[in-house]
Amino acid sequence: MKKCILVGTLLITAGAGRLHAAENVGKTTQPLTADKTITLWTSNNNTVPVCWETAGYDREKKIVKEAVQGTWEFHANINFTGWDTCPTEGEASHVRMRIDSYGDENAGAMGRAPVFGTGALSKPAEKRTGVIFQFKPDGKADQSRVEYIAAHEFGHILGFMHEQDGAGNVEGPAHCAQITGTGDNAKPVTEYDRDSVMNYCNKFGNMRGDLTDIDIKGAHEVYGIRRHNLASRNSCSSSLIKQASSLAAPWNDGGAATFAVFPSDRTKFLYHSQWNVKDGGWMDNAKWMAGDFNGDGLTDIGAAWNNGGTNVLTVRQSTGSAFTHTHWLVNAGGWMDSTVWLPGDFNGDGRTDIAGVWNDGGSVTIAVFLSDGTKFPGWTQWSVKDGGWMDNVKWVAGDFNGDGRTDIGAAWNNGGQTTLTVRPSTGSGFGHVHWLADAGDWTESGTFVAGDFNADGRADIVRLWEDLGKTSSQVYLSSGTQFQAPVAWTTRDGGWGSEVKWTAADFDGDGLTDLNATWNHGGTNVLTVRRSTGSAFNAAHWSTNAGGWMDSTAWCAGRFN
Secondary structure (H helix, E strand, O other): OOOEEEOOOOEEOOOOOOEOOHHHOOOOOOOEEOOOOOOOHHHHOOEEEEEEOOOOOHHHHHHHHHHHHOOHHHHEOOEEEEEEEOOOOOOOOEEEEEEEEOOOHHHHEEEEOOOOHHHHEEOOOOOOOOEEEEEOOOOOOOHHHHHHHHHHHHHHHOOEOOHHHOOOOOOHHHOOOOOOOOOOOEEEOOOOOOOOOOOOOOOOOOOOOOOOHHHHHHHHHHHOEOHHHOOOOOOOOEOOOOOOOEEEEEEEEOOEEEEEEEOEOOOOEOOOEEEEOOOOEOOOOOEEEEEOOOOOOOOEEEEEEEEOOEEEEEEEEEOOOOEEEEEEEOOOOEOOOOOEEEEEOOOOOOOOEEEEEEEEOOEEEEEEEOOOOOOOOOOEEEEOOOOEOOOOOEEEEEOOOOOOOOEEEEEEEEOOEEEEEEEOEOOOOEOOEEEEOOOOEOOOOOEEEEEOOOOOOOOEEEEEEEEOOEEEEEEEOEOOOOEOOOEEEEOOOOEOOOOOEEEEEOOOOOOOOEEEEEEEEOOEEEEEEEEEOOOOEEEEEEEOOOOEOOOOOOOEEEOOO
16 A cells, blocks of 8 residues: 555545445545644654544444554554543543434445544544544444444544555546545655555445555554564464374573473363473574374474574474473574474374475475484475465465375465465375465465364364454365365454464364464463364363463474373
8 A cells, every 4th residue: 555644735625534335436525625734643652532522322433443443553553542422621632523323325334534643633622523423323334334434534533545546546537536636745655555444446345444464564654563463473383183182382491492381171271380491492483393203192392493504403202291302303404584394294104294395596495304203314305496485475284185194285465365275295295286266365464274173184274363453263174175265263253463372283172173372461371272163163261371471482282191
């Protein structure tokens, strides 16, 4: 999105704050003039005080508040305070919101922001309205439409103008009849965004309140990143076994690696015990993996780490009550931070191997390190320069075709759409097939995890993403040769934070893969399990005091005892 900030004198000649459903874009406009000096909220300590002038409309007010908090406030360092009835006296200034009655047109909801930036603030005596909403009075305005209007109008309050008015819009009036020019003092912040929440002509028809990745980028550029949303990827996210699983957490114990194990009793996680204390040095960029590398039926923990520019593969074998520490390969090729390390039984011999997916001059090459039960003797390139490399691809491992060998899956951004590609293992190499070309819209914050969520013997993929500040999930079930269209298993079920560590395993032992979310609750780890029913996930906290939170801790699942 060529996100534009209004900075200085700007005349908006057509509908700068007016929002219509897609079928009515351009049919109704309202000329208005913005303040000559647009001051951003950075001048007010990144705080936007808001209040309601209108009584009633409790449903719509709740939707508006949650939409604003789940978009701009969630992603950017901006705080919206108040949300109460506007004061009638005093000197406190607010962005005053008014609700007018509206009919059935445009899904029962409209909106307008007459003034942008801090110019929208008003004292009680001034009685100047900052945002005007129009909703059906019977509580039946479409929720998605209300969410869109809330995100759009408060985008204006933050200083963002209509995206289609930006100079980067090469489609012009033939596509969107609202082109009016940007004004001499508009300031582009990012590239043009065809599907921005600030664009009348987005493909969602002005009926969806989510921010695009470029919307988020623009908000970050202007207001900064809300620190708790910095992504922290869990490299140990999937368990390949189909047995009742527990959790193990390697963590930084004063510069050394200590391992805490959280046993599952199939309904909760029991209090953790330290299996190994300060066993080897800690590196924040180590890549952790879980698998049965020696084939004894117990899950071990592997690590790929940088030893002076060379990969070292270290395995901590489980004895059932502790881990033993052995370097299985001390010269495993050259280290690259971008390499993705995936565990799996790629040749079907019952022992877990490791695959390293790496950037080979802009192409994907995959090296496989087969286990002989006591070491990794070396590696073989199973796939060489097969497809283009992208740093933001989400890689997963699982037996997607049910033949007993682990395959490699990839979710990637294909022009704004998600494509799911599977590289099936032959036992000595990988094929390359797109199993679902259009798997829905791409979001950078999305997390993909593999598991057999319906217990049919084939690995599926679940996508978890931030949905207006909440967590939603879609499951792509495998037919053995392709992924079926995504089905929503949860919608806005619990809060979202991209620092959450997701782990997939059968925690309750019923044969269905479940999801665990480890998240930071005021400095304490909380472990929340979403148990699979075969068609949905049911969430419950399995441990609310699971030790102190550390961003660098990895969370691995398996049968450790």
